[in-house]
Structures are given as C-alpha cells and as structure tokens.
Amino acid sequence: MTVQTVDPTRDNPAIKCPRHQETMRRFLIGSVEIDRCGVCGGIWLDLGELQRLLESGEDIRHAIGELDHWVQPEDPSVGSPPVCPRDHAPLTQVRDPKQPHIQYDLCTHCGGLFFDAGELADLSEFTLKERLRWLFPGLRG
C-alpha cells in the first residue's frame, strides 16, 4: 500500500482544518483520498471514504498507522467549535459507544468525519463497519 500526496483540483479544492483553519494536505491511500492537518494531525474523511478505506484491504491499517500520528503535542480541543470544512455546518461531537476515549466530529449535513490524530488508526483496529452502521443507520453491507 503506497501513500502518495495529491494536489487539490478545481473540482476538489483544498480544505482547511476544522480546528486550525490550516490548509490540509491531501493523501492518496490506495484509491481513497484523505485530508490531514499538518498542525494537529487531524484527518478529514468525506462521506464514504472511511468505508472505502476499510474495503481497500489489509494493508490499509498499516498505511493509516504510518500517517496517523501526533505531529506535535497539542491539546486537540483547542480552537473554536469546529465547523465542516466543506459546507461550514457545525460539527457534532460523537463519542464511540465502545471506545469512549475516541470521539469523532461528524457533519450531519454532508456526512464528513473529522478524527483527531491517532483516533483513526486506533479505530481501524476494530470492526469499523459496525461503527459505520451505528453512525449511518441507513448504510448497507
């Protein structure tokens, strides 16, 4: 599994970290693009990207682990209440029912998810489909 950096395009412009308003860097893992903040290490996934990550195969966990780590010690709760980098709707904080130390920020408008550094890698060790069903009850599979 290779991780490449990707340049933003006109159709899919760069987005800013919900916490820092810092332009996020785009990475391609397998066939899935993710956006990562170089300041806090937070990762933004658009609706469906998490699902596609999980379906991409076993190596994905390793790739995520390489990418998803602290850049620098920083309180992840800093910054104003985060808003969706795509549509600026306020994000809803969702605590994982089985791993309560993990919380995501969910945009109920577009279905995007923001993970603080380390949380995605942490989550990926477990059965994510179950969680996706919980987050998006309409999801099949």
Ligand SMILES: [Zn+2]
């Ligand atoms: Zn950030």
Ligand SMILES: [Zn+2]
């Ligand atoms: Zn949104």
